[in-house]
Amino acid sequence: xxxxxxxxxxxxxxxxxxxxxxxxxxxxxxxxxxxxxxxxxxxxxxxxxxxxxxxxxxxxxxxxxxxxxxxxxxxxxxxxxxxxxxxxxxxxxxxxxxxxxxxxxxxxxxxxxxxxxxxxxxxxxxxxxxxxxxxxxxxxxxxxxxxxxxxxxxxxxxxxxxxxxxxxxxxxxxxxxxxxxxxxxxxxxxxxxxxxxxxxxxxxxxxxxxxxxxxxxxxxxxxxxxxxxxxxxxxxxxxxxxxxxxxxxxxxxxxxxxxxxxxxxxxxxxxxxxxxxxxxxxxxxxxxxxxxxxxxxxxxxxxxxxxxxxxxxxxxx
Numbered sequence: 001x002x003x004x005x006x007x008x009x010x011x012x013x014x015x016x017x018x019x020x021x022x023x024x025x026x027x028x029x030x031x032x033x034x035x036x037x038x039x040x041x042x043x044x045x046x047x048x049x050x051x052x053x054x055x056x057x058x059x060x061x062x063x064x065x066x067x068x069x070x071x072x073x074x075x076x077x078x079x080x081x082x083x084x085x086x087x088x089x090x091x092x093x094x095x096x097x098x099x100x101x102x103x104x105x106x107x108x109x110x111x112x113x114x115x116x117x118x119x120x121x122x123x124x125x126x127x128x129x130x131x132x133x134x135x136x137x138x139x140x141x142x143x144x145x146x147x148x149x150x151x152x153x154x155x156x157x158x159x160x161x162x163x164x165x166x167x168x169x170x171x172x173x174x175x176x177x178x179x180x181x182x183x184x185x186x187x188x189x190x191x192x193x194x195x196x197x198x199x200x201x202x203x204x205x206x207x208x209x210x211x212x213x214x215x216x217x218x219x220x221x222x223x224x225x226x227x228x229x230x231x232x233x234x235x236x237x238x239x240x241x242x243x244x245x246x247x248x249x250x251x252x253x254x255x256x257x258x259x260x261x262x263x264x265x266x267x268x269x270x271x272x273x274x275x276x277x278x279x280x281x282x283x284x285x286x287x288x289x290x291x292x293x294x295x296x297x298x299x300x301x302x303x304x305x306x307x308x309x310x311x312x313x314x315x316x317x
Contacts, residue, residue, distance in 0.1 A: 004050040012051055024048065028055040036064055043068045067131055070110040071138040080141050092146075096196030098165070101150040109139040119152060151193035162189050169198040173206055183248065183293060187285030201284050205293055208302055212279030214313055222267045229272035230310035235262070236273060237303055246296045252288045276306035 014025040021029075031039070046068050056063045074084035081087065092102050100122065107125050108118065111133045120128065154162065163185045170181060188198060217229035224232075239258060243250065259269040274287040277299055283290060291299050 002046070002049075009050055009054070012054070024051055025055065028052055028059070028061070031064065032056070032059070032061045037062075038065045038067065040067045040069065043070055067134070070135055072109055073138050073140050075140060075142070077140075084141065087141075096194030097146060097150050098153050098195075101146070101153040104153075105146045105149045109141065110135050110137075119149070147193040154192050154195075155189060157189070159185055159189070165195060166198060169195060173199055173202060177206070180293060183285075183289060187289050191284050204278050204280055204283065205290070209279045210305060210309075212275075214309060216275045216279075216281050217272055217310070219267075219271055222265070222271045224268055224271050226310060226314060228268070229275070230307060230314065232264075232269060232272050233276055233303055233307050233310070236269070237300070237307065240291075240296070240303070241300060243296065246292065248288055248292045251291050255288060273303070277302040 012024060013022055015021055049066055049068075053063050055061075072080045074080050076084075089099075089102060093099060103122055103125070104118075104120050107120065107129065111129070112135065113120070113128055113133060154165075157165070159182065163181045166185060166188065167181065170179060170184060184202065188201065191201070192198065214226060217224060217226055236258065239254065243254060255269055255273070256266060259266045262269070270287040274283060274290060275281070277287075277290055277294055279302075285293075294302070
């Protein structure tokens with residue numbers, strides 16, 4: 001409990017010169033009329049509480065129970081505001097955070113559960129939350145921690161629920177082009193921390209950057225070079241062209257068996273194949289998933305283009 005000596009308080013102004021009540025006056029009357037019993041607000045309003053109490057007592061009203069919450073600060077130590085990033089619930093949802101993850105994270109700002117559990121459903125929070133666990137110190141809003149929470153929630157979803165959350169993004173990217181939502185979800189779910197990352201991660205499936213950096217083919221660990229990548233792709237092209245069943249299992253078996261037949265490591269075949277069809281050093285999923293998602297025709301077009309670029313580059317050297 002906090003007490004303030006009456007001598008420290010200034011006389012209050014209840015009515016302004018235009019006859020309208022001041023905020024403090026109107027607030028007390030309004031809360032009483034609405035039968036407010038508990039007031040939960042930020043600790044920055046703690047200093048005004050004695051003034052409210054004087055008014056409650058002067059009118060013979062019952063003083064409500066107050067809970068003053070610690071401030072939420074940005075990473076720079078200042079009160080959280082728009083300049084730190086999204087702060088409103090809807091803004092955070094629009095940025096790709098799940099409502100349940102936002103609620104969970106915000107509940108832990110300035111409040112500590114009695115045990116070590118961090119992930120709580122709303123129903124669980126209703127059971128375990130207690131004002132006794134509220135800290136007196138300000139809390140820092142950490143967007144990285146929120147992203148971690150969000151990723152945990154995304155990974156814990158059933159595949160069906162995850163697909164439904166992703167579908168609006170899939171539909172926007174692919175338009176009327178058919179896509180395999182289950183395979184897409186399978187490669188994205190372990191990697192996503194925010195739903196809004198989806199377009200950037202899979203845009204290459206629709207928009208191929210034909211002028212990607214050829215040095216992506218060079219990988220010291222895989223022992224791939226521009227020359228070896230070109231030769232690998234030239235040998236792989238007719239095998240893919242002859243493939244009748246274009247599905248994940250058949251493509252996986254083909255690539256694994258081909259690497260074995262050629263006496264090379266799987267990565268020495270998978271790496272150039274993935275670069276050739278994606279034009280990116282980092283992709284969700286490997287060569288098998290990407291070849292399948294692109295389909296046979298698009299795969300052959302991209303590999304053919306990559307072979308031509310590699311060949312022209314090597315001839316110019």
